[in-house]
Amino acid sequence: MNSLSAIAKLEKNKISSTGAWLVLIEIQFQGETIRVVNNTEDIEWPAGSGTIWVAFPFELGEVNENSDGELPSLKLKVSNVTRTVQQYLEEYAGGTDATVILRVVMSEHLELETPELEETFSVKSTNTNAQWATFNLGPNCAMTQRIPPNKYMQNFCSYKYKGIECGYSGNKMSCNKTLTDCRAHNNSVRFGGFPGIPGAGGLYV
Structure with missing residues (x-):
């Protein structure tokens, strides 16, 4: 189980807070990396690093598990209204060899280089429609290597x-x-x- 940092525990236990937990998604294609954040504006994380995370709509589904021995899976849906993500998928063979890294950070403490949560996934398949580009994610672990x-x-x-x-x-x-x-x-x-x-x-x- 992941444990919270001391700063995260202080933020969690406040009666009220002006900050928010931000989910960062990094999609690493073979020749390009895109970084998005579930926020109303772009952020720089870690602060001072020059790495910009673009405010962009996306949704994370629930982790699907069953009793048949299949590895758990997760759906990531990224807005495809502008066709930006679809262009990447078309350029990089559907993105099925891409890696997705999910991180959670606190908006009030972007100077911290270590996220509160970090998970790495492999892209198993993708599909698109007029609204969403959907990435079907699986574990990036020794069981698949x-x-x-x-x-x-x-x-x-x-x-x-x-x-x-x-x-x-x-x-x-x-x-x-x-x-x-x-x-x-x-x-x-x-x-x-x-x-x-x-x-x-x-x-x-």
């Missing part, structure tokens, strides 16, 4: 031939990426395989 991220092979080097990790700078034009060939190149100290893996298969994933 290969662990470990690479294959560990006994007799196969994963390094690019003559690349930085390989380091070979001799005259041989090719390598079949085995330890035997690496030794023939007099470069076995840079071999990118794992000869110590036991078993005939020699493969860990």
Whole structure:
């Protein structure tokens, strides 16, 4: 469970407050990042950083969970009246490889660099109509990624031939990426395989 900062607790316990909790949405496409805030005016957060969050209409749905083992999902609806968001989706293949970061900050304490809440999501699918661009979000966590991220092979080097990790700078034009060939190149100290893996298969994933 996320815990509130001391300043947030003081604000929460006030009988009345002139400030508000602001939800910031950062959508990271492969070549562009857009930042919006649920506010009546643009804000700079953190204060003094030069990072501007544009006041723009959006809605967050409820987290959907079920008992069938499916990962939880969340809908983000961003105004599409001006077609601004749709242009991004068309340019970046529907935005399905984008990342969405949700943050909550206090309007009275924009100088704080750490948000009160921060969650990161992956965009699973998108759709648009005349009013909304809808992002279907899923968890950006280890459950959706290969662990470990690479294959560990006994007799196969994963390094690019003559690349930085390989380091070979001799005259041989090719390598079949085995330890035997690496030794023939007099470069076995840079071999990118794992000869110590036991078993005939020699493969860990």
